[in-house]
Amino acid sequence: MQLTILGCHSASPKSNAHPTAQVLEIKGHLFLIDCGEGTQVRLRQHKVKFSRIKHIFISHLHGDHVFGLLGLITTFGLLNRKESLTLHGPLGVKEFVETQLRLSGSYLSYQVYYNELSSSDSELIFEDEGVYVKTIPLKHRIYTNGFHFEEKLGERKLNYQKAVDLEINPVYFNKLKQSKNVVSERGEEINYKDVTEDPDPPKSYSFCSDTSYSPEIIPHIYKTNLLYHESTFLSSASHEDLAYKTGHSTALHAGLIARKAKAKKLLLGHFSARYKNLDAFVNEAQEVFEPVEHAHTGMQIDIN
């Protein structure tokens, strides 16, 4: 599983500070998470194949998370895309997109499906044989969800050579991977544990975009492999009041959430432009949790 940061700053974009957008590669999927202004340009810079994006997850309808959406989906149309696209986002995301398409006279060559969200409880919003995605209800000025992406436990791993040496008919290989004993060509009962190994433990990624300090989210992100948590402000700069008033968190808040959730690693983002030194965010969160890093545009992280 690999995460690429396309943007991790709040509010107004600058030449080297882009609003929120990320790409998560998980079990063959390429999920786009939030779509701040200019996302399509940064997807190009990172050579992400547009046709591989089939699902976009939008946390909320503030501009720094969604103003890149129209540009991206109309470019998909210019490229004559045929495959459908599913947009998971707050109730209103359909109106947001379709109003702009209508007023700009834009035409899409493909179908857009809308999975509009309005529940204040966590919901399962995507599932296939390898992955599931659940919402993380967040506390912000408007309706906002984070997203928890988790792999499913895979099949056991077959020791192919051992299976051949034991004269097991290859038609039984899938049974072994599914923890079933089989009989070899020699008539011997073979215990699946003798020719297979445990599957890799499933990995998870939790994306918590804009939110006030909210320990209520901990059951939804418990023991996650990587927690991305916004840290717009610094407690050490006495900006906790500002965080509270604007529905945001400080780096200390993010560290406390990571500690309570027993996350394996914390990644900070959504920095206010008032701070010049991002190391201050890491230092503040490190007082209560390690390991922690600050995100930066172009960052790629293997989640393990």
Ligand SMILES: [Zn+2]
């Ligand atoms: Zn934001």
Ligand SMILES: [Zn+2]
């Ligand atoms: Zn916001």
